[in-house]
Amino acid sequence: MSGPAVQPGTQPGAARPQARPGIARLLLRRPAVVVALAVLAVIVLCAALASVISPYGPEQQDLLHALKGPSASHWLGTGELGLDVFARLVFGGRVTLTVVLIAMVVYLACGVPLGILAGYKGGVFDWLVLKSADVAFAVPSIIVTLAVLAVFSHNETAAMVAFGLLGAPGLARVVRSAAMGVRQELFVRAAITSGLKDGVIILRHVLPRVAGVILVQVSVFAATAVLMETGLGFLGVGTKESSWGSLVGEASRNIGLNPWLLVPSGGIIIVFVLALSTIGDGIRDAAEEAHAAAVVRSPGRRQAPSATQAATAAVTAGQEPTEGALLSVRGLTVTLPMAGRATVTVRDVTFDVMPGEAVGIVGESGCGKSITASALFGMLPGGGRVTAGRVFFDGQDLTKASPAALRAIRGARVGWISQDPISSLDPVYTAGAQVAQVVRLHTGCSRKEAKRRALELFALVRLPDPARVAKSYPHQLSGGMAQRVGIAAALAAKPDIIIADEPTTALDVTVQAEILDLLRDLRAGGTAILLITHNWGLLADLCSRAVVMYAGEVVEESPITPIVRDPAHPYTQALLRSDPHRGRRGQPLPSLEGTVPAPPDWPVGCHFQGRCPLAAAACRTAAVPLVAVAPGRFSRCLLAGQATTVVQAAPAGTGGQDGG
Amino acid sequence: MVANPLVNVNNLTVEYRLPGRGGLLRAVDGVSFGIERGQTVGLVGESGSGKSTIGNAILGLADPADGRIEFDGADITHCPRADRRLLARRIQVIFQDPFGSMNPSLTVGETVAEALRYNLGLPKAQIRERVTQALADVGLPLDAAERYPTEFSGGQRQRIAIARALIMDPDFVICDEAVSALDLSVQAQVLNLLVKLRQERGLAYLFITHDLAVVRYISDQIVVLYAGQVMERGPVDLVADRPVHPYTQALTEAAPVPDPELQAARQAARTKVAPSAGSTGQTGCPFAARCPGAIGRCHTERPALVPYQGVLAACHLLTPDSKETIP
Incomplete structure (x- = not known):
């Protein structure tokens, strides 16, 4: 007899929503990002376990098989002096990744604090950071890096520290803008009035909000750093050890004798950089989604099957317009897409406006006032549809009118x-x-x-x-x-x-x-x-x-x-x-x-x-x-x-x- | 004025540097009022009246150019951040925007507990106990602490904001348009809650709003601001129900009441003020350009705030009860 006596969703305590998806979780929902992360993990693991997985050492010569293509004994072929390419890739990965990591650490350690302080504190400090960023932008980093290498010959660590330092003001600038935005947020003001120290506010409120921006910048920078390292190797000023850069240099020297050499050395760099930028894009999208996810999720109860609703709507929808009315709305029912399904948001609305009359639609937010008004003259937002009812304007049925x-x-x-x-x-x-x-x-x-x-x-x-x-x-x-x-x-x-x-x-x-x-x-x-x-x-x-x-x-x-x-x-x-x-x-x-x-x-x-x-x-x-x-x-x-x-x-x- | 009010704002002036070539905008211009313990003062004005700036100055979010703010006898006008930490235990705020005033990535419990943890440094068990109590006091469900602000409606978020303010057990709470963004039915819930908490804890409120109906309902005293200056100040039943200053009258008459016949009568009797013409001259009464009764003196000489029939009003058209002027 009595229907399901459920309370409407005014009791948020009734259903326990699951924990909000964090950026990490959102990131893992993207297949491209998952693949890219897997690729990165494989590359890093190979480099870390180089001595275990590689049958040869990086300096192990095989003079009889120099500059050969792939074979059963040398999976990716050999380079000068018969050095095994696979071994050099995995051992070289250690060197390359280490110097890239160093550059990244320097980049973050300088850029993030500078940027956050500049954005949060403002004033003279902000001015200094901005101006030094301008100067750093004007300096061509390849020349500075080469100059460093001229002093510290073949010392890539020094070169990459310099590269990180030169990139940091750029990061600082981006982080500063983001931090300035967060600084204006009401919740930061609330934290200040709660008597929190600046350090706490930065760690709790500012840093998490700019983390997405930082991660995107870092992924781009890491890719640039890899390219820089290979560039140095190509120019022959980089490290003398095996690295991806020196491998590229070797490949370019022997391009006539063994063009194959360019494939593994170039390939690994392309794959690595692509993976980084895919992750960067993914982070950006996920961060956006995490903010957009700020919608109230319903406790999961579905709208009641609208058979009865449609029935009553149909009854009133059949009515004719009021004689002499300028606007006659009859049983207007509107659906909008909500969480992927067409949901009735306005149901069975009937009213008249006579010529020269003022009529008010009143109600609280979320009652469908504005949607009703936009539905009258075909101005519903995307995906909205009038599913029942009629709107007569001066006797003409607008629900049947052409656009x-x-x-x-x-x-x-x-x-x-x-x-x-x-x-x-x-x-x-x-x-x-x-x-x-x-x-x-x-x-x-x-x-x-x-x-x-x-x-x-x-x-x-x-x-x-x-x-x-x-x-x-x-x-x-x-x-x-x-x-x-x-x-x-x-x-x-x-x-x-x-x-x-x-x-x-x-x-x-x-x-x-x-x-x-x-x-x-x-x-x-x-x-x-x-x-x-x-x-x-x-x-x-x-x-x-x-x-x-x-x-x-x-x-x-x-x-x-x-x-x-x-x-x-x-x-x-x-x-x-x-x-x-x-x-x-x-x-x-x-x-x-x-x-x-x-x-x-x-x-x-x-x-x-x-x-x-x-x-x-x-x-x-x-x-x-x-x-x-x-x-x-x-x-x-x-x-x-x-x-x-x-x-x-x-x-x-x-x-x-x-x-x- | 009482000898030792809880909050005493004296001749407060706050200036902002305008963007660009750096002119100064005087947002608050010589404002004085006091708030006693357990009392609610309503600060009313339209956009640009400086009402929120006054709240910010008391909170230390805006730096006064002149004047003095006292709290419980101590001068807090230019209170350094370190001392603000102690002050935060006694002065709290509820902001207008129930969506922006909470970090969306922290749970409600973390937000409410923030001050206890980082300002008072209380142990975890005690924090949990007080958070549970605070959320219960404002009528939120028990599990609210573990959830995120986005899962709550505007009214519920305003309750969270109230819980965050009250968990420090303050004596004084600034409500900056605290109910303006809420629908009528929810607004009534939150107003009732604020009144109940005021009775239970003897709180003093500074209620900043543009809505005269709300201020009339909740306040003991009303301060009416226009262009950063006090136009009229006094007990609510006088200022709200029998305003003497032309601006207060215009403000009261302009708000439509929910009864057609009464409203039609009010509408007919309304004194029409001239449309706002932007900034006015620095010398006279700031309302002179719009005032229907303005005389020559109004444009040249700034009226002092003087006693008039039980209130204080700054208007040349009113003959003061005595020659005494109030700063």
């Missing part, structure tokens, strides 16, 4: 106002040019006419000094002015409806009041407005109807006055009561425990059941329909009638309306 028709409607009849006014403008064009461009797009008028019209629009949105604003770039405008420019652009085509998605959230409250004045005037001029907001004050100021959304569903729809005074749905009640505007000092705010469940965690039945004080068994069995509770008022609650009594019995805060 071109949709584009035409979007451009000519719908104005968009976004939350972030400054970044929604293109930083390289002046405000005037951008609005004029929109005007031209819609009217096809001359440039001059478009410019004139843009100035008119600027005056219409009450920008002070329109001519000056028209010549300004977005970054020169304040948030309020940029939002006015955004509204001017939205008005360019004389739209029938403006969709305003949190248009004032980023603005100061006095500026918000100005923008509200403007939107109110537009509405009075006959433009319909669909306002998306979490702020009941904005809704009360501007809108005549409210559509309350919770976890992807409309839970209540009503004219504004009755809904704020006598909300029908328990969610609306709780939301309004928790508004500090209505709070009384000294009394706790009536709060709503828990959080909005994410779409994959929606329970069967009422989406609000997990937080609802009234939830009963019936709420958990099947999807709850949106039903009329009064003329023009709808609520998605099986207990809507009883809910009203609960509100009246609620002790605190319901009646308190501050005069302010």
